[in-house]
Amino acid sequence: MDWKQAWSSTTNTTTAALDSVSPLCAPFAVRWDLEADRRNKLRTSEHLKALMAAQKEHNAARSTLSTAKSQKLTARAATNNPFAASRRAARVAAKAATAHERDTRSKLKEARVNYPTTLKARAIQVHSMHAVPSAIASALMSTQHLTLWPAATSALLVGANVAGLALGRRKTRVVVDESLSLEERQLLERLDPSYWVEHAPDRGLSGTVTTPPAIEPGGIRCEIRLDGTWTVKTLADKADSIGALIGARTALRMRITSASRKGWAVLTLATRSAAAGVSSLWTPDLIPTDPAMMSLGLDTETGDEVLIPFDERLLVSGASGTGKSWSFRPLIATAHLRGDVVLIDGKGEEANVWEPVLRTAVESGEITDAVDESHAEMTRRKHAMKKRGISVWDGRQLTVVIDEGQVILALIQRDKERLQRLIELSSLGRSRGVVLWWATQYPLTDGSAPGVHKLIAPNLLTRFSLRVAGTTQAQVALDDCAHYAPHQIPEGREYRGHGYLKGYGPRMLRTWTLDDAGVRTLPKSIWAPGPPAPVGEAPAPLRLVKNTDPSGIASNRDKVLGAVQGGSRTAKEVADATGLNKGTVSREIKALVTAGDLHRSADGRLLTGQKAA
Structure with a gap:
């Protein structure tokens, strides 16, 4: 046996056990020391002189009272007349002596308070009051049977008092590596239970006790x-108040969360990053083997890789200069290698890099075509799924990426038909394998220039936010997890690509990045729309086609006219046949009636052609 190693292991185990118990005894030791210090400060020479004078006066008063009581008894024995002069004089003297003794006793009590016994002497007195009688009781009870529990109990109380003071005053030693910074050393010292309990009441934190702090990767x-x-x-x-107590920097990120047990909290200070030693450059090797997940980045506190759903609708928010485009590229690359991507870039700079690799749309006409073709692909897949009898698309995923949603919305907000198609992509596309990803610098749903539409935002369930401008934007960016406070992420190049993921917890993530050269190395795959979806099972009747979009996709008016020509006679039947909402159907019917393409019969049924004169 290696006795040296065994001794070291035992010592380390004992030290760890004592470190865990010391914080529990720290409040007791602090209260003891404060009371002992208070008593010692009162034990001055002036208070001692006052106590001695009070004791002398009290002793004299007691002697006078004893003499008066004796004279009172002698006078009562001398005569039976209670009104005799001797008895009245003795009573008056006894009453005066009693009042004087009571007054000197109160002054003596006050003098003893001003010059108290030391706490150590008081503890000895208290322990003696139960130690001596318990020892005598044990001795008497042991004459018949061996009974030692009174003395043992007394000794246990004395030992508990001494041990509690020793553990509470024990300085916990934290073993750290040599890379510990000066700031971390200061924080560790002030988080030590002995320092915390002594200074916490000054900051309004009385009733809280820390455990020995530990250095972790984060x-x-x-x-x-x-x-x-x-x-x-x-x-x-x-x-x-906590930051002021430990002397933390204003910019130091501090997080207070619940511990694994009730009545405890966890304080985390981000003095370092667990992702600091890992390269942030994304490569295809980082694509997870699970086809339903993709890698977003690393947890800066634990260093763990963070995965998010691949087939889920996504909202990425971040102010200008926070690294939004660079953080978004690895996700787009993952979607490109796994399926098809349509990048709708409102500003155009990002599309310059991706254009040789995948389908991009920058100009107004390209953007409207991309929205129309993506929506048509979603409709085509709907009919294909119906024919195959499946509920979830099992082919390649088409990811529609909106980079800078504010520009896209400003372009099509007056085109209600295409705006509706974009909304339907966010609400209906996921089960059909058409997934919408939305990125914006301005995560707002209200105002004259929103970054995301108020009907699209609720459908974007996966949300990641880098630093944003304020609390209003944080609310849209992370929804019910806005308390992660992405608007408080520090500025600076070192925090580019750092943000929070909704539902993951208030732990900052560092995303992967992909440079221009990395994008150019990706294989080329330009998505093109499939064949258009059939309108119905029966052959469509011949009709005059009007108001057709330049893209070749039938407009809502054509759909309504075709439905009436196919046999639909009421607005409800037209809505069922076309899949349009009732408001759109009513609007288009009114326009067709005004144009003379439709008319209503006497019973209100819809018919094609001009109404007979």
């Missing part, structure tokens, strides 16, 4: 015990 982590009425929420509201 920074400093320690647990805080919450006594009394403290909760994790009330502690989080005191974040500024």
Whole structure:
């Protein structure tokens, strides 16, 4: 046996156990030391003189009272007349002596408070009050039977008092590596239970106790015990006080969350990043083997890889200069290698890099064509799925990427028909293998220039946000996880590509990046639309086609006219046949009646052609 190693292992285990127990005893030791210090400060020479004078006066008063009581008894024995002069004089003297003794006793009590016994002496007195009688009781009870529990109990109490003080005053030693910075050393010292308990009341944090802090890949982590009425929420509201207590920098990211047990909180200080030593450059090797997932980046606290659904609708938000385009590229590359991509770039710079690799749309006509063709592909797949009797598309995924949604919305917001198609892509496309990804610098749904439409945003369930401008944008960017506070991410190049993922927790992620050279190395695959979807099972009747879009896709008016020619006679039947909403059907019927292509019979049924005069 290696005795040296065994001794080292035992010592380390014992030290770890003592480190875990010390914070529990720290409040007791602090209260003891504060009370002992208070008593020692009161034990001045002036207070001692006052106590001695009070004791002298009290002793004299007691002697006078004893003499008066004796004279009172002598006078009562001398005569039976209660109104005799001797008895009245003795009573008056006894009453005065009693009042004087009571007054000196109160002054003596006050003097003893001003000059108290030391806490150590008081503890000895208290322990003696139960130690001596318990020892005598054990001795008497042991004459018949061996009974030692009174003395053992007394000794246990004495030992508990001494051990509690020793553990509470124990300085916890934190073993750290040599790479520890000066800031981290200071934070570790101030998070030590002995320092925390002593100074916490000055910051309004009385009733909280820390455990020995630890260095982790993402920074400093320690647990805080919450006594009394403290909760994790009330502690989080005191974040500024905690920062002042430990002397943290204003820019240092501090997070307070719930621990694995009730009554405890976890304090995390991001003094370092777990992703610092890992290259952020994306390569195809980072594509997960699971076809339903794709890699977003690394957790800066744990260093773990973070995966998000591949076939889910996505919203990426980030102000200018936060690395949004660079963070978005690895996801687009993943979608390109796994399926088909249509990149609709409102600004055009990003499309310059992707144009040789995949389908892009920059100009107004290209954008409208891309929206129409993507919507037509979604409709075609709907009919194909119906024929095959399946509910989820099992072929290649078509990912429609909107880069800078504000520009795209500004372009088509007056074109209600194409706007409706874009909305339907977000709401109906996922099960048909047509998935919408949306990126914007302005995650707003209201105002004159929204970054994402208010009917599209609720359908984008996966949300990642880099730094945004304010709380309103944070609310849209992360929805019910806006408390992650993406608007508080520090500025600077070192925080480009850093953000929060909705539902993952308030832990910052560092995304993968892909440069221009990496994009150019990807294989070329330009998506083209498939054959148009059939209007119905029966051959469509011959009719005059009007108001056809330049792309060749029938307009809503053509669909309504075709449905009436096919036998539909009411607005409800037309809506069922075309799949359009009732408002659109009513509007188009009115326009066709005005143009003379349709008319209504006497019973309100729709007919083609001019109404007879």
